[in-house]
Amino acid sequence: MRIPGLGKAAEIADDGLAGLEHNFITSNVEALVNWARMRSCWPATFGLACCAFEMMAAGAAHYDLGRYGMEVFRASPRQADLMIVAGRVSQKMAPVLRQVYDQMMEPKWVISMGVCASSGGMFNNYAIVQGIDQVVPVDVYAPGCPPGPETLMHAILTLHDKIHTGELLKRRETTGTGETATGAGIMVQQRDGQTAGLAIRS
Amino acid sequence: MTAERVMRRGDDSAVLRLSEAEAARIGGDTADPADDERVMLNMGPAHPSTHGVLRLMLEMEGETVLRSKPVIGYLHTGMEKQGENLTYLQGCTNVTRMDYASPLFSELAFSLTTEKLLGIEVPERATWIRMLMCELNRISSHLLFLATNGIDLGAVSMMIYGWREREEVLRFFEKVTGLRMNHNYIRPGGVAADLHDGWQGDLRELLELIEPRLDEYETLMTGQPIWRERLQGVGAINADEAIALSATGPLLRSTGYAWDLRRDEPYLAYDEVDFDVIVGTYGDCYDRYAIRINEIRESMKIVLQAIDKMPGGDYRLQDKKVTPPPRIRLDESMEALIHHFKIFTEGYKVPKGEAYAAVESPRGELGVYIVSDGSSTPYRMRVRPPSFINLQTLPHLMRGGLIADGVAIISSVDPILGEVDR
């Protein structure tokens, strides 16, 4: 038996409890915490458009997100660790998106699902935010329009990898809310060559 | 029967006609003792219901809903504006992302309107393929309704079952169109690709699979006392009110008013197939549920007939103006390559004029109105969104009911917010 994430320390003979020479496993706290975080990453429901259907499909019978310990989609952001932004974010929705993100407890992660959330996609117009990374920090981008459940699962596994190898306290410094926030929640120039109308509303 | 209830303008109307700022003021005002029991409640937009980013402003007295206002626009995508900058060939990629539960219907309406403007007729086989695919799409859309309606009412297993069967239909779509959703399959001039070899067998297998599972749903829900109590008599509306509020689709048919564009204004080849228009009696949530589950059966009937009657021939119009050359020709002919390039970059010019074509989508009348100025992009592209208009009935359905029934009512109207906000 090998407990993923705990490294060699957790390698023990695969014959049940009899294989335990000692009743404890040595590891460092960081590895243990990361392992626990990775295995119970509860997503918040933030389905917006087409991608939300594929997200729900990923959670339903055929694809079964329960295998990764994530079938519990939480309606309350306070109980969620991961926000899957599934779909296009409009100018009207952007403040709501930020508010939901701010309500989530640290540590928290964001998957930007689909091209609309990642870059505005084919809707390069007045109504759609050209990439949610202008509003919240994003950890993993899932491409596709919409990404199939397999793509979403790949994104989730990529995120698991990131959590697993990540440093325990790093996120709070770089993406913490409030005064120290960088990159998130601030109006950023759109990156698609548009130049006009950059006045910041106050 | 009268529609007086929906014509009211003042405070006795079911619609809460307040701006956000005004509502916030009222909600905070505790000075007026008469308003003690009256609470302003906000539901959404990131609400745990399975119907997208709909937000409701509710005026409550205890548990009872008095007035309400659906606040929409949280998914406004500017598709009508975007449509003015995309060619007619690209137009389908745009509209298909509108109603993502039934994308083929938006493509169909857009294609029919463009064809009207161009004055072209598509081959018979293309017409039948379109009808076949649309009916399959209606099945998958209604299965989705059953799933979300189930979970909204707490029948979580229905959620799993509905998605399971929808997945089977999507598998067929993936085989034909290459995509699970947002197919861009129906295009002006025909469809993007012919059906694959052995599609009849695939479809028969699919229908054989769904048929008994529908009976399972009936056992699970239709006859079940809890299910009936939660839906019967909840959110009732009469035919006059539904017509006055411009409602179409299952919402209108649930009141006993038999109006279905497939039968009453036949398009495609609907006049050559045999099916029934399902109507309800009481116009309540239960009728709307029953109509949809039975419409799945009618759609299956149409699919079976389409398998038998599918004509041979071309799956798209062989008109150089609108049809790109076959893929294989690009390797051998420079002319074909140029032709292909021109069609996909410049598009084709559509003569000046305006046209409207409507189809019966799973949610009601879905129409596309295009004004052409003679260029290769529409001058104005307007979609008549059935969910957007059906959503107007929501305050009237909810008035006087309990807040707990609100979710059942939202679910039974079956709005797709992508199409509401466009």
Next chain:
Amino acid sequence: MPELTEPEMTEPELTKPEPAESVRYGVSASEISSQTVLFVTVDEYLEVAAAARDDGFDQLIDLTAVDYLSYPGARARPVDVQPERFEVVVQLIDHTSGERLGLRVQVPATEPTAPSLFDLWPGCENLEREVFDMFGIEFTEHPDMSRILMPEDWIGHPLRKDFAVGDVPVQFSEASAPR
């Protein structure tokens, strides 16, 4: 090397909307893509709509508008119609006969207002709000003339032709929020 020639793009025979001269409810009517369309001014609008409803057009199917600001050339309109920048497009249906009727209201750019149809078909409520939001045409006597799709504090009307399709910054000004 093969010769670079463009394939022949033949223009198919096409039908253009031919304004047919006839009169219905006292205004000139045309046949546009096999539908009867009535052209009215803002003043005649409500009267003609009421007459149509009394005549059996029981449901309002659609209400929208078109901004003809940058339309090239002339529109196919009957001779006695004075074209204006905005055209409100209404579609009605008579369920008994299955007939559809179009109304086209000429709304001038200088005074973009039109009467509301709320008292005839309350189903126009959201549609008129949408036209107000997208085109800035105000409907008088409407019970709730406010924006419906865009945020309430949005400036401009997106579907007007002088509103650019892109180049809008993210309208989001509250960077920090309490946790």
